Amino acid sequence: MKELAxxxxxxxxxxxxxxxxxxxxxxxxxxxxxxxxxxIKLYFKDLYEGISSLQERLGDKYSVVGVGVGAPNGNxxxxxxxxxxxLRWKGIIHFVDEFKQFWDVPTVLxxxxxxxxxxxxxxxxxxxxxxxxxxxxxxxxxxxxxxxGQLVYGNDGFAGELGHTVxxxxxxxxxxxxxxxxxxxxxxxxxxxxxxxxxxxxTEPSELRGVSFDNLSAKMITEAAERxxxxxxxxxxxxxxxxxxxxxxxxxxxxxxxxxxxxxxxxSGDYIFEPTKRNMEENMLNIFKDxxxxxPSELQNDNAAVLGASxxxxxxxxxxxxxxxxx
Numbered sequence: 438m439k440e441l442a443x444x445x446x447x448x449x450x451x452x453x454x455x456x457x458x459x460x461x462x463x464x465x466x467x468x469x470x471x472x473x474x475x476x477i478k479l480y481f482k483d484l485y486e487g488i489s490s491l492q493e494r495l496g497d498k499y500s501v502v503g504v505g506v507g508a509p510n511g512n513x514x515x516x517x518x519x520x521x522x523x524l525r526w527k528g529i530i531h532f533v534d535e536f537k538q539f540w541d542v543p544t545v546l547x548x549x550x551x552x553x554x555x556x557x558x559x560x561x562x563x564x565x566x567x568x569x570x571x572x573x574x575x576x577x578x579x580x581x582x583x584x585x586g587q588l589v590y591g592n593d594g595f596a597g598e599l600g601h602t603v604x605x606x607x608x609x610x611x612x613x614x615x616x617x618x619x620x621x622x623x624x625x626x627x628x629x630x631x632x633x634x635x636x637x638x639x640t641e642p643s644e645l646r647g648v649s650f651d652n653l654s655a656k657m658i659t660e661a662a663e664r665x666x667x668x669x670x671x672x673x674x675x676x677x678x679x680x681x682x683x684x685x686x687x688x689x690x691x692x693x694x695x696x697x698x699x700x701x702x703x704x705s706g707d708y709i710f711e712p713t714k715r716n717m718e719e720n721m722l723n724i725f726k727d728x729x730x731x732x733p734s735e736l737q738n739d740n741a742a743v744l745g746a747s748x749x750x751x752x753x754x755x756x757x758x759x760x761x762x763x764x
Contacts, residue, residue, distance in 0.1 A: 550579025556745025677712025
């Protein structure tokens with residue numbers, strides 16, 4: 438009987454899930470709505486039924502060894518989702534405890550960026566690395582720090598929040614309630630805010646002028662840049678400058694072999710990578726210059742978040758196995 442892990446990625450709109458084997462092959466996937474569930478009990482019921490339905494279709498050829506969950510503001514130590522700004526359920530959600538009432542299998546939870554980092558380490562470009570940083574450039578900016586082969590969780594489970602280090606204490610208002618956080622500048626939402634600022638500052642024509650903020654996307658900005666739109670090009674340059682400066686600071690703390698960019702904005706290719714790398718090197722402490730690779734994640738696909746979440750299970754099983762061997 439083949440062993441599978443279940444990977445669950447909780448997003449603000451939908452929750453994706455899938456059955457994944459140890460080699461990273463996704464056997465089956467599904468999703469349920471996150472946003473439409475005000476009652477978390479009903480959400481868990483729908484999630485359990487969705488997963489159970491998939492398992493029934495898979496038949497008895499497979500066995501489930503555990504569940505990995507990637508969630509915004511996920512706490513690895515407590516199995517909780519705490520004060521996530523883009524979820525309808527406020528406060529502290531005891532996710533693992535609630536989920537086990539429906540399905541009592543080994544379950545591990547962390548934040549979505551940490552899950553992406555573990556996925557990168559097991560299935561992506563960091564397979565042979567012990568020291569790297571994973572940066573997720575989505576609606577916000579998430580980060581996972583891996584040092585000596587171990588994800589850094591810190592004392593309380595929330596270590597590595599690079600997106601909430603301050604670029605400008607008098608800058609843009611952040612969803613966390615403070616001003617000037619990195620993610621308000623370097624993220625899919627951040628570059629949209631930058632475009633709108635430059636549309637006010639730059640008078641020449643731009644194809645982005647007629648697009649509402651809600652309809653604007655990082656993909657549209659990339660396509661405009663490809664056609665030589667000055668506002669789009671300037672927005673990428675500015676975003677890369679801010680991100681590169683902060684990555685140089687991060688390098689000084691953990692001295693990684695590489696930094697991986699993951700998520701929608703990372704798909705912009707050289708438009709984001711070139712200015713980020715240039716500014717990172719310009720602001721780097723001399724002892725780190727030209728040592729750190731800036732690379733695209735190798736997990737860039739529609740099910741990357743599910744893959745990363747499932748990797749949590751195999752990572753924890755490997756830790757248990759090594760402990761038994763030592764004993």
